[in-house]
Each structure stands twice: as structure tokens, then as C-alpha cells.
Amino acid sequence: xxxxxxxxxxxxxxxxxxxxxxxxxxxxxxxKMSMNPFDEIAVEEALRLKEAGKATEVVVVSIGxxxxxxxxxxxxxxxxxxxxLVKAEGxxxxxxxxxxxxxxxEAEKPGLIILGKQAIDDDSNQTGxxxxxxxxxxxxxxxxxxxxxxxxxxxxREVDGGLQTVKLKGPAIVTTDLRLNEPRYASLxxxxxxxxxxxxxxxxxxxxxxxxxxxEVLKTAEPAGRKAGVKVKDxxxxxxxxxTEAGVL
Amino acid sequence: MTTLLIAEHDxxxxxxxxxxxxxxxxxxxxxVHVLVAGxxxxxxxxxxxxxxxxxxxxxxxxxxxxxxxxxxxxxLIVSLASSYDAFVAPAxxxxxxxxxxxxxxxxxxxxSEIIKVVSSDTFERPIYAGNxxxxxxSKDAKKVITVRTSTFAxxxxxxxxxxxxxxxxxxxxxxxxxxxxVAKSDRPELTSAKIIVSGGRAMQSRENFAKxxxxxxxxxxxxxxxxxxxxDAGYAPNDWQVGQTGKVVAPxxxxxxxxxxxxxxxxxxxxxxxxxAINKDEDAPIFQVADYGLVADLYQAVPELxxxxxxxxx
Numbered sequence: 001x002x003x004x005x006x007x008x009x010x011x012x013x014x015x016x017x018x019x020x021x022x023x024x025x026x027x028x029x030x031x032k033m034s035m036n037p038f039d040e041i042a043v044e045e046a047l048r049l050k051e052a053g054k055a056t057e058v059v060v061v062s063i064g065x066x067x068x069x070x071x072x073x074x075x076x077x078x079x080x081x082x083x084x085l086v087k088a089e090g091x092x093x094x095x096x097x098x099x100x101x102x103x104x105x106e107a108e109k110p111g112l113i114i115l116g117k118q119a120i121d122d123d124s125n126q127t128g129x130x131x132x133x134x135x136x137x138x139x140x141x142x143x144x145x146x147x148x149x150x151x152x153x154x155x156x157r158e159v160d161g162g163l164q165t166v167k168l169k170g171p172a173i174v175t176t177d178l179r180l181n182e183p184r185y186a187s188l189x190x191x192x193x194x195x196x197x198x199x200x201x202x203x204x205x206x207x208x209x210x211x212x213x214x215x216e217v218l219k220t221a222e223p224a225g226r227k228a229g230v231k232v233k234d235x236x237x238x239x240x241x242x243x244t245e246a247g248v249l
Numbered sequence: 250m251t252t253l254l255i256a257e258h259d260x261x262x263x264x265x266x267x268x269x270x271x272x273x274x275x276x277x278x279x280x281v282h283v284l285v286a287g288x289x290x291x292x293x294x295x296x297x298x299x300x301x302x303x304x305x306x307x308x309x310x311x312x313x314x315x316x317x318x319x320x321x322x323x324x325l326i327v328s329l330a331s332s333y334d335a336f337v338a339p340a341x342x343x344x345x346x347x348x349x350x351x352x353x354x355x356x357x358x359x360x361s362e363i364i365k366v367v368s369s370d371t372f373e374r375p376i377y378a379g380n381x382x383x384x385x386x387s388k389d390a391k392k393v394i395t396v397r398t399s400t401f402a403x404x405x406x407x408x409x410x411x412x413x414x415x416x417x418x419x420x421x422x423x424x425x426x427x428x429x430x431v432a433k434s435d436r437p438e439l440t441s442a443k444i445i446v447s448g449g450r451a452m453q454s455r456e457n458f459a460k461x462x463x464x465x466x467x468x469x470x471x472x473x474x475x476x477x478x479x480x481d482a483g484y485a486p487n488d489w490q491v492g493q494t495g496k497v498v499a500p501x502x503x504x505x506x507x508x509x510x511x512x513x514x515x516x517x518x519x520x521x522x523x524x525x526a527i528n529k530d531e532d533a534p535i536f537q538v539a540d541y542g543l544v545a546d547l548y549q550a551v552p553e554l555x556x557x558x559x560x561x562x563x
Contacts, residue, residue: 011377013513016380016512017377017380017381019380019381026376026377026380026381038494093358094349094358094359095352095353095356095357095358095359098353117494118494120377120378120493121376121377122376123361123362123375123376123377123378123493124349124359124361125345125349125361125362126349126352126359126361127349128349129319129346129347129348129349129350129353130349130350130352130353131353132319132350133323133349133350133351133352133353133354134353136421136423137423138319138320138421138423138424139319139320139346139350139424140424141319141345141346142342142345142346144487154427158342158487158488159317159342159343159429159488160341160342160343160440160488160496161429161431161432161488162429162430162431162432162486162487162488163429163430163431163487164316164317164426164428164429165426165427165428165429166316166318166424166425166426166427167424167425167427168423168424169422169423169424172423177487177494178477178480178481178494179480179481179487213358213388214357214358214387214388214389215358215360215385215386215387215388216385216386216387216388217383217384217385218371218384218385218386219383219384220376220381220382220383220384221381221382221383221384222381222382223375223379223380223381223382226519226537226538228536228537228538228539228542229524229539229540229541229542230540230541230542231531231536231541231542231543231544232541232542232543234543234545235543235545235550235553235554235557236557238525238541238543238554239554239557239558239561241541242502242523242525242541243561246502246523246540246541248444248501248502248522248523249558249561
């Protein structure tokens with residue numbers, strides 16, 4: 001079974017983003033970019049399937065600017081076999097990403113597509129579900145455990161009330177949650193080896209997908225700030241303030 | 250112009266998330282119908298019919314909708330699409346799962362987790378863990394929207410809408426339900442709790458959650474939350490996680506205990522009305538958003554607080 005892992009290049013999770021003063025977006029110049037953390041978990045899970053003999057090949061695909069090839073290299077350094085870069089400039093919405101991934105999936109014919117449940121930049125939480133819809137495949141989002149059963153999958157999902165376990169008929173889409181695994185760090189030899197692994201260069205226009213945004217971003221603003229309050233000296237003062245000043249007790 | 254609100258419910262009753270999403274749905278300005286999809290869900294449909302302003306309730310009562318499987322539920326919503334201009338659902342795990350599938354089948358770009366309805370096609374939504382707020386205008390003829398319920402007031406009762414049966418859509422049969430582990434608790438649910446007591450990595454163990462956090466929560470009649478670090482470490486179950494990728498809450502009082510205040514945690518609780526932080530590190534970022542900060546060893550301060558509240562008759 002081939003596993004396809006879509007990955008996104010996003011602002012590194014440690015960076016505190018700043019809204020541009022003219023309200024046109026957030027400052028991305030000279031900001032550290034990394035692989036979306038949930039996608040790292042997806043790459044790790046695919047590699048574990050391969051190491052367990054359940055998967056034969058792990059293919060990492062990214063849609064984005066030329067620099068997204070660095071994100072693909074990160075996946076290759078972790079141990080993926082090869083990459084596909086679909087070049088697209090500007091903001092590509094989850095729906096368009098799903099359409100491009102559908103075209104890639106139809107060419108690659110994976111048994112499983114595993115990707116992050118959401119990207120930490122636009123926090124949309126849509127791409128996996130949309131891709132499943134377009135392919136007519138089953139989906140298991142927010143996975144905390146994945147088992148392969150022949151061509152099918154048994155997936156435990158993190159839901160509001162606890163955990164849910166479902167069975168999917170393969171081929172299927174799984175999106176990762178935090179507790180699925182802890183991604184490995186790429187070793188230096190593997191980083192060197194990854195430089196020789198192939199990345200197939202494509203253009204979004206090769207697939208005839210319309211990338212025109214459906215959502216027009218009118219403005220990006222700072223959230224309403226919250227000021228630090230006061231420090232209290234002990235529990236008695238805390239209780240007193242909560243009771244008389246805040247009125248929440 | 251009609252809006253279809255898809256209800257969060259447990260077959261017997263309507264969840265508070267539905268009341269809040271209804272407020273957002275009504276703000277679109279069109280009539281609102283409510284879809285209740287479940288199994289033996291007549292009582293939930295009747296409850297939806299009593300919500301103020303609801304014009305009609307559709308009840309799709311079928312075993313296919315018993316377990317939140319995305320494929321049949323998405324097929325059902327899409328089968329109703331021709332009658333509606335907007336599809337609104339609370340951003341609970343059920344609808345985070347289902348609504349993007351609906352959107353893609355309708356060739357619509359979903360607007361996720363809106364925090365404000367500016368007009369019938371323009372919405373505010375947080376990005377980058379709430380560090381920026383985007384105003385977006387949807388150009389799609391039909392809208393698919395999920396609602397961050399913590400920012401909308403709940404719509405109350407006062408209606409008496411008719412309940413009609415909706416035919417089940419063909420089940421794609423792609424997935425099946427195997428089981429669930431749902432924590433049974435008498436405590437309020439996190440997303441509707443008036444008070445939340447949360448613990449972080451400093452709790453050091455599951456036992457300490459039970460010994461320090463839970464008695465305080467019970468004294469306050471509060472829900473129990475946890476930081477991602479505490480959940481990752483196995484000190485608390487996943488459904489307690491508050492943050493960017495867990496639950497987003499806005500209670501009257503949020504008590505953060507042994508939580509440093511990582512950006513992704515603040516994203517899940519900074520809209521709380523009053524925030525209390527107890528942490529022994531006086532430089533912890535949580536103090537920058539806390540209304541009342543207590544720099545103290547939680548293992549002393551929390552039992553003291555629990556006891557002091559007991560004396561107050563809590």
C-alpha cells in the first residue's frame with residue numbers, strides 16, 4: 001500500500017505572528033517557516049506504517065510556493081521516499097487544495113491519505129474532509145490511533161465527549177490529532193540522504209483546477225487585547241476579590 | 250432565503266452549542282430551519298421546535314445517523330441543499346468533521362469558526378490561534394458556516410415550530426461505527442460550563458488532578474479542563490483539552506492552575522470573563538491575561554482555596 005501525505009508550509013509554531021499595520025494580513029517576511037505540526041504527525045504515522053511492513057511507499061506532497069520544497073525535504077529527511085511539489089502562488093484555499101490533491105491522488109492511487117487535522121496558520125480544519133468528499137472516500141478525522149486491517153482501517157478519533165472508534169473501507173482519508181504519535185527528528189545522515197531523494201515538480205495549472213478564492217479577505221486585524229490584572233498576595237485576598245470585586249462567586 | 254441550522258444534540262435534548270449557533274444563524278437575516286439527525290431523536294426535535302425564532306424543524310430519524318458518521322450525515326445535508334442558502338452548525342467535533350465534507354460536495358468554501366456575523370455574507374473568524382482576526386466575504390451562492398459557540402449568546406425558548414420528517418439520504422456505506430469511550434460525568438460540559446478549573450503540566454500526574462483540581466472544581470460546580478501539555482503527558486483525558494486545537498471556552502470564571510499560558514492554550518480561554526491564574530513562576534505568560542494572579546505553590550494554594558470556598562458555603 002502506498003501512503004500519500006500532504007504537508008503544508010506554515011509559520012513556525014513558536015513564532016508570535018504580527019498583524020500588518022495596514023490590515024492586509026500578517027507579517028510573513030523574514031519569519032521562520034516550518035512544516036505544519038499536525039502534518040509532521042502524519043508523516044511520522046506513515047513512516048511507522050512502512051516500518052511495520054503495512055505500507056510500501058510514503059509520498060509527501062505539498063501545494064504552495066517554490067519554497068514548499070523545503071517542507072517536502074523535511075518529510076524526506078524524516079524518511080519519506082519521494083516528494084511532489086505542486087507550485088501555486090498566493091493564498092490557495094482548502095477547497096482548491098483538496099481539488100489539486102484529488103488530481104494527485106488519482107495519479108498516485110494511494111491506499112491511504114493521511115494529513116494534519118488543521119493547519120496552524122488559517123485554522124480552517126477542512127482539507128482532509130473536503131478531499132474525502134471529492135474522492136468519495138471515507139474519512140476519520142482527529143485520529144489518535146490507526147490500525148491497518150487488510151485494505152481497511154480501524155481508527156480511534158478524539159471527539160468532544162471522549163473517543164470514538166470507526167472502521168473505514170480503504171482507500172481512505174485520515175487526519176491526525178496530537179496524541180497519534182510523537183514525530184521523530186531527522187538525523188544528520190538522513191538529512192543528507194534526503195537531498196538525493198526525488199521531488200517531482202508540478203504546477204497547479206497542470207491540473208486545470210481553478211484557484212480563484214471563494215472567500216474575499218476584507219481585513220485582518222489584531223484581536224481585542226486583554227490586559228494583565230493584579231497579583232494577589234494570598235488565597236484569602238483572591239477569594240475576597242472574586243467575591244466582592246469580580247462577583248463570580 | 251432560508252438558513253438550515255444543523256443541531257448538536259444527544260437524541261433526548263438539544264445541546265447548548267445549538268442554542269448559541271442559532272443566534273449566529275438568525276443573524277444571517279433569513280428564516281431558520283433546524284435539522285435534527287439522529288436515532289430516536291424525536292425528543293431532541295421537539296426541544297429544537299421550542300427554540301425562539303425557529304420556523305421549522307426537520308427530523309431525520311434513522312440508524313445511519315446514530316453515531317456521527319460523516320459520510321451519511323453529509324449526504325443527508327446535501328440532499329436538502331436545494332431548499333437552503335446557508336448551512337450553519339456549531340463548531341463541535343461532530344460538525345468540524347462533517348461540514349467541510351458538505352461544503353466540498355456543494356463546491357463551496359466553508360467559513361470555519363466564525364466569531365461574528367457582519368452581514369449575510371461577511372464574517373469574522375480567528376486565524377493563527379486567535380492572534381489575528383480576519384474579516385471574510387463569501388462569494389459562494391450557498392454558505393457553509395461553522396460557529397465558534399463561545400462568542401455567541403444562547404437563544405432561549407419561546408417558539409413552537411412544526412416538526413416534519415425528513416427522508417434519509419442513501420448511505421454511502423463507506424464507514425461503520427465500532428465503539429466509543431465517552432466519559433460519564435456529573436460535572437458541566439466544558440463548552441457550556443459557567444466556571445472551569447484547568448490544570449497544566451505542573452500537576453505532574455493524573456492522581457494530582459483527582460486530588461487537587463477535581464475537588465476545587467466540584468466545590469465551584471465547575472467543569473474540568475487541562476492544558477495540552479497535561480493531556481499529552483497523560484494526566485488528563487483528551488476531551489478536557491482547552492486550546493487552539495482542543496475546546497474553545499469562555500466561561501464566567503476560568504481558573505488556570507499550574508498552566509504556563511502557551512499561545513495555543515490562551516487561544517482556547519482568553520475570552521473568559523474573569524481569569525484566575527495560580528502558578529509558582531511569576532513570569533509565566535498566563536499572568537499577562539489573568540485578572541487575578543497568585544504566585545504560589547499550587548500544592549498549598551489549591552487546597553487552601555478549596556477550603557476557603559467551603560467556608561463561604563460553596
